[in-house]
Amino acid sequence: MHIWAAVVMSIVIGFFVSFLLGFALIPWLHKLKFGQTILDIGPSWHKKKQGTPTMGGFLFIIGFIVSFAAVLITDKILGGDLITFGTDRPRDVLCVKIFAGILMACGFGFIGFIDDYIKVVKKRNLGLTEMQKTVLELLVALTYLFTLYKFAGVNYMFVPYIGAWANAGVFWVLGVAAIYCTVNAVNFLDGVDGLCASVTSLVCVSFAVCAVLRQFTGMGVMACALFGSLAGYLIWNWNPSKVMMGDVGSLFLGGMVIAMAYAIDAPWAILLIGIIYVAEFGSDILQIAYIKTHNGKKLFKMAPIHHHYEMSGWSEKKICTVFSLITVLGGAAAVALMIFGRVK
Numbered sequence: 001m002h003i004w005a006a007v008v009m010s011i012v013i014g015f016f017v018s019f020l021l022g023f024a025l026i027p028w029l030h031k032l033k034f035g036q037t038i039l040d041i042g043p044s045w046h047k048k049k050q051g052t053p054t055m056g057g058f059l060f061i062i063g064f065i066v067s068f069a070a071v072l073i074t075d076k077i078l079g080g081d082l083i084t085f086g087t088d089r090p091r092d093v094l095c096v097k098i099f100a101g102i103l104m105a106c107g108f109g110f111i112g113f114i115d116d117y118i119k120v121v122k123k124r125n126l127g128l129t130e131m132q133k134t135v136l137e138l139l140v141a142l143t144y145l146f147t148l149y150k151f152a153g154v155n156y157m158f159v160p161y162i163g164a165w166a167n168a169g170v171f172w173v174l175g176v177a178a179i180y181c182t183v184n185a186v187n188f189l190d191g192v193d194g195l196c197a198s199v200t201s202l203v204c205v206s207f208a209v210c211a212v213l214r215q216f217t218g219m220g221v222m223a224c225a226l227f228g229s230l231a232g233y234l235i236w237n238w239n240p241s242k243v244m245m246g247d248v249g250s251l252f253l254g255g256m257v258i259a260m261a262y263a264i265d266a267p268w269a270i271l272l273i274g275i276i277y278v279a280e281f282g283s284d285i286l287q288i289a290y291i292k293t294h295n296g297k298k299l300f301k302m303a304p305i306h307h308h309y310e311m312s313g314w315s316e317k318k319i320c321t322v323f324s325l326i327t328v329l330g331g332a333a334a335v336a337l338m339i340f341g342r343v344k
Contacts, residue, residue, distance in 0.1 A: 001075040003217060006082055007208075007224045010071045014228030018063030022056075022236045026243050029053035033120075052241060055116050056233065057249015060197070061109060063229030064256075068102075068222055083218040096152035098218055101259025104144040108183055109252030111136045116246040127247070134180075140255075141179040145172060148262065158214070158265040160341025178267050182274065183254030185281035188304045190250040192316045193239035195306060199276050199320075199327050200253050201230040206273045206331030207260040213338045219263040226256055239316045272337070275330035276323050280304040 030053055075082045083098070084091050115127035128136075148154040149171070156166035190196040204227035211220035236242045245253075257274060261267045271278055287303035301311040306319050314322075 001071075001078045001080040001082065003082070003085060003221075006071050006075060006221050009074065010067050010221050010225040011228035011231075013070050014060075014063045014067035014225045014230075015232040017066045018059045018229040018232030019235055020232075021059050021062060022233075022243065025059060026053055026056070026236065029055060029243065052244055054120060054244045054246040055113070055248050056236065056243030057109065057112070057245035057247075057252055059236065059243070060226070060229035060233040060245075060249065061106075061252055063232055064226045065102075067225040067228060071221055071225065082221055085217040087215040087217070089215075093152045093154075094216070094218060096147065097154070097263045098222060098259075100144060100147045100151075101256070101263055102222075104140060105252050105255030105259055107140040107143070108137065108255035109248050111140070112187075112247030112249065112251035115251075116248050137180055137183060138176065141176050141183075144179070144258075145175050154262070154265075156265065157267055159268070160337045161343065163343035164265070175267070178270065179258050181281055182258050182270055182277060183251055185274070185277035186254035186257060187247060187250040188280040188284060189277065189306070190245055190247075191304065192306055192310065192319050193241040194234060194237050194316070194320045195323060196245065196250055196253065197230045197234050197237050198324050200257065201227050201234070202324055202327045202331060203257060203273050204230065204260070206327075206334055207257075207264070207269070209331075209335050210266065210269060210273075210338050211260075211264050213335070213342075214264045214266070216264050219260065222263070223260055239320075266338075269334045269337075272330045272334040273327075276327050280306065283308070 072082065081091070083094050087094070111128075111133065115133065119127040127133075155168055155171045156164050157170075159165045186196065186200065189199060204223045208220045208223035208227070211217070211223060233245070237245065257270065257277070258267075261270050261273075281304075283300060283305035284303045287298065287300050290299035291297065300308040302308055306323065309319055309322075310316070
């Protein structure tokens with residue numbers, strides 16, 4: 001199967017499955033009264049979103065899985081092998097990186113589903129406790145890293161201008177920290193209509209380009225499938241939103257960001273491609289530290305940082321636009337490092 005045909009097919013199928021599924025899933029969520037609960041700690045004008053269906057993340061999760069599976073099956077029927085196209089790396093290693101990553105994302109998505117279910121069905125606004133969620137997330141992270149290490153021999157990363165660099169301490173300690181922080185940072189970003197989906201769709205584009213440069217075609221198609229699915233979901237989620245992704249969606253996306261980064265051996269790329277995630281997580285940490293060290297005074301009007309700009313008068317659409325442009329710049333920087341930092 002021609003690579004461009006696979007890319008177009010993955011985007012188109014992901015888009016239409018995600019979009020069309022909304023006609024069935026959103027009314028069903030309304031019927032079940034799976035509505036979003038808006039907490040008092042947020043901006044007061046968010047109260048008008050009370051009752052908007054949540055768990056909409058299933059739209060792009062299903063869209064992505066159907067799309068990627070359809071492309072791989074079609075490619076197999078035509079006698080191709082997208083997983084190994086353009087590379088001499090072992091197929092079993094590539095398969096572990098891709099499918100272990102998807103399973104990890106599904107694991108995080110399941111944690112999010114439990115959290116959403118408790119909030120909506122059990123009527124507990126905060127869902128899982130912070131400790132419960134942390135333990136479950138760390139368990140998924142460790143399982144994923146163990147799978148990479150045991151079955152794919154991965155304990156290294158590609159560093160621009162240096163090449164492959166292996167360090168067990170970095171792989172395990174910083175790996176767990178990177179996964180935990182990234183997943184929760186993506187979750188933080190889901191606070192404004194269309195923001196998490198629009199930023200993450202552009203993150204997918206950057207990872208797809210980096211995958212091609214790193215000769216990981218299968219991973220590039222995977223990123224395109226997720227991009228198409230998010231584009232279809234955005235039609236329902238753009239301001240004013242008709243559905244919210246919920247934790248099932250945002251945690252799944254956090255897992256997929258990690259999966260894409262590790263699939264190309266470049267977890268460091270999240271710092272650039274996911275620069276908005278870094279800003280979101282960092283602003284929350286800074287806010288907490290500042291309040292504790294300055295007698296309750298705040299560094300930002302509200303954290304994470306998108307709420308600060310919202311409280312400063314920015315519209316939700318403006319926040320999405322500006323944050324998306326910053327994401328494009330961060331992605332361009334990562335692509336440049338991939339190009340100029342290649343080691344022959």
